[in-house]
Amino acid sequence: MKLWGGRFAKKTDKLVEDFHSSISFDQRLYKQDIMGSVAHAAMLGKQGIISQEEADVLVAGLKTILQDIEAGQVHFEVDAEDIHMNVEKILTERVGEVGKKLHTARSRNDQIALDVRMYLKEEIKEITGLLLHLQEVLLDLADQHVHTVMPGYTHLQKAQPITLAHHLMAYFQMFSRDMDRLHDCYRRTDVMPLGSGALAGTTFQIDREFVKEQLGFAAITANSLDGVSDRDFAVEFCAAGALIMMHLSRFSEEVILWSSHEFRFITLDDGFSTGSSIMPQKKNPDVAELVRGKTGRVYGDLMGLLTALKGLPLAYNKDMQEDKEALFDAIDTVKKCLLVFAPMIETMKVNEKIMRQGVTGGFINATDAADYLAARNVPFRQAHEIVGRLVLYCEQAGKSLEELSMEELKDFSPLFGEDVYEKISPEKCVEARNVPGGPAPAAVKAAISKGRLYVHAFKER
Structure with missing residues (x-):
C-alpha cells in the first residue's frame, strides 16, 4: 500500500506508476535525504514530539540504510515513487511501526527542497575546485609565455600583436567571474527549507534552527510557501553553468x-586527440569539439527549467519534479567538461616560432604607426588616414610597413623618423602597451600575481 494510499480505493495504474516515479533519477539524492531525515528525527526527539528512544531508533536505522546503499545492498522500487518514500519504506520494514513516525512535522515538499539544496551545495564546491584548478593551469602556462608574441584578432582578422600570456589571462578573468557567480549562488542555496511542510509549516513545535545547525546551513527560509515552491537557486546554478x-x-x-x-x-x-577511421594523417581536437557541443545541453537545461517554472502558482506543483533532471544534467556536463579541459590545456605544446611568424603580415602594427604620428602632435584621425593610405600603398607594392624605406614613409608624412622601425616592431608594440590590463610583459606579470592572490583567497574561503 502507498504511504499516502488511505484516501484511495483503487491502485495506481501501472502506466501512471512508471510516468509518476522519479526514483530513476532522484536516487542520487539518497545521502542528502537520509542525512536530512537524521537531523529531523533528532529534532523530533529533542522537542519531545516523539520519545528520545524512538528518535534514537530512527537515527540508527537511517544510518544503517545509508551504509547499505553505499555498499550496493539496497534495491530501490519504482512503485515507492521517489527516494524519500523508498527510504521511509525500507526504514519501516527494518525498525517497525516507529518508522512511520519519521515523517511527523514534514512533507515531501520541504524534504525534496532540502535534498536538492544540500546536493547542490556539495556540487558547487566540487565545481569550484575544478575551476580553481583550471585557473592554476592558465596561470602556470601564462607564466611561461609572458614574452610569446602572437597576433590578436578582431572579426577573426589580424588586429594587433599581443602575447599568449595576455590571451590566456583573458580566460582567467572570465573564469574568475564564473567563480564569483558560483559563490553567490552557493550563498542563496545555503538556506534551509525544512519546516515549511507542504506549504503552511506545521502545528508541531519544531526547532528549525537546530536542524539548520545539524545540516550546516547558514540560514532558514523566511516563508513556508516560498520554501517549497521556488527553485530559483537551481535556475541560478544552471545560468552560472551556462556561462561557464x-x-x-x-x-x-x-x-x-x-x-x-x-x-x-x-x-x-x-x-587528448583522436584519429580518423579512414584518413590516417588525421589528429582531431575532439575534446574541444565535444566541450563546444555540450555547451548546448546546459543552455537547454537552463531553458527547460525556466520554462517548467514560469507559470506555476504557489505552492508546490508536480511540474517541479522536472527540476532535477535538468539540474543534474547541467551539473554532470559542467563537471565532465572541466575535468577533461584542464589537462588538455596543460599538456598542449605551444609552437612559439609559428605564433611569432603569425604576427608578420596583415599590417598588425598599423595602429602603432598611427600612434607614432599621434605622439608627434598629428590628430589621431589624421594619423589614422595617413597610415590607412600607407597600408593601401603597401598592398599595391607587395610590402609590409616595416619593409618601406624612409623615403617612402616620408612621402606620406615628414614626421616619420628612423626610430619608427623600432616602434612598429611586434615586440615593441606589445611592450609599449604597459597599462593595467594591457599585454606588456610587466602588466601581464602583475595580472598573473593578482590572479594567484585571487586563487589563494578563494581557497581560503
Missing part, C-alpha cells in the same frame, strides 16, 4: 583553430 560552458566553448573554438594546419599555433597532446 560558454567560456569553455569559446576557448575550445580557439583551441580548434590554433591546432589546425592553417594556424599550427599549438599541438594537442596525443592523449
Whole structure:
C-alpha cells in the first residue's frame, strides 16, 4: 500500500506508476535525504514530539540504510515513487511501526527542497575546485609565455600583436567571474527549507534552527510557501553553468583553430586527440569539439527549467519534479567538461616560432604607426588616414610597413623618423602597451600575481 494510499480505493495504474516515479533519477539524492531525515528525527526527539528512544531508533536505522546503499545492498522500487518514500519504506520494514513516525512535522515538499539544496551545495564546491584548478593551469602556462608574441584578432582578422600570456589571462578573468557567480549562488542555496511542510509549516513545535545547525546551513527560509515552491537557486546554478560552458566553448573554438594546419599555433597532446577511421594523417581536437557541443545541453537545461517554472502558482506543483533532471544534467556536463579541459590545456605544446611568424603580415602594427604620428602632435584621425593610405600603398607594392624605406614613409608624412622601425616592431608594440590590463610583459606579470592572490583567497574561503 502507498504511504499516502488511505484516501484511495483503487491502485495506481501501472502506466501512471512508471510516468509518476522519479526514483530513476532522484536516487542520487539518497545521502542528502537520509542525512536530512537524521537531523529531523533528532529534532523530533529533542522537542519531545516523539520519545528520545524512538528518535534514537530512527537515527540508527537511517544510518544503517545509508551504509547499505553505499555498499550496493539496497534495491530501490519504482512503485515507492521517489527516494524519500523508498527510504521511509525500507526504514519501516527494518525498525517497525516507529518508522512511520519519521515523517511527523514534514512533507515531501520541504524534504525534496532540502535534498536538492544540500546536493547542490556539495556540487558547487566540487565545481569550484575544478575551476580553481583550471585557473592554476592558465596561470602556470601564462607564466611561461609572458614574452610569446602572437597576433590578436578582431572579426577573426589580424588586429594587433599581443602575447599568449595576455590571451590566456583573458580566460582567467572570465573564469574568475564564473567563480564569483558560483559563490553567490552557493550563498542563496545555503538556506534551509525544512519546516515549511507542504506549504503552511506545521502545528508541531519544531526547532528549525537546530536542524539548520545539524545540516550546516547558514540560514532558514523566511516563508513556508516560498520554501517549497521556488527553485530559483537551481535556475541560478544552471545560468552560472551556462556561462561557464560558454567560456569553455569559446576557448575550445580557439583551441580548434590554433591546432589546425592553417594556424599550427599549438599541438594537442596525443592523449587528448583522436584519429580518423579512414584518413590516417588525421589528429582531431575532439575534446574541444565535444566541450563546444555540450555547451548546448546546459543552455537547454537552463531553458527547460525556466520554462517548467514560469507559470506555476504557489505552492508546490508536480511540474517541479522536472527540476532535477535538468539540474543534474547541467551539473554532470559542467563537471565532465572541466575535468577533461584542464589537462588538455596543460599538456598542449605551444609552437612559439609559428605564433611569432603569425604576427608578420596583415599590417598588425598599423595602429602603432598611427600612434607614432599621434605622439608627434598629428590628430589621431589624421594619423589614422595617413597610415590607412600607407597600408593601401603597401598592398599595391607587395610590402609590409616595416619593409618601406624612409623615403617612402616620408612621402606620406615628414614626421616619420628612423626610430619608427623600432616602434612598429611586434615586440615593441606589445611592450609599449604597459597599462593595467594591457599585454606588456610587466602588466601581464602583475595580472598573473593578482590572479594567484585571487586563487589563494578563494581557497581560503
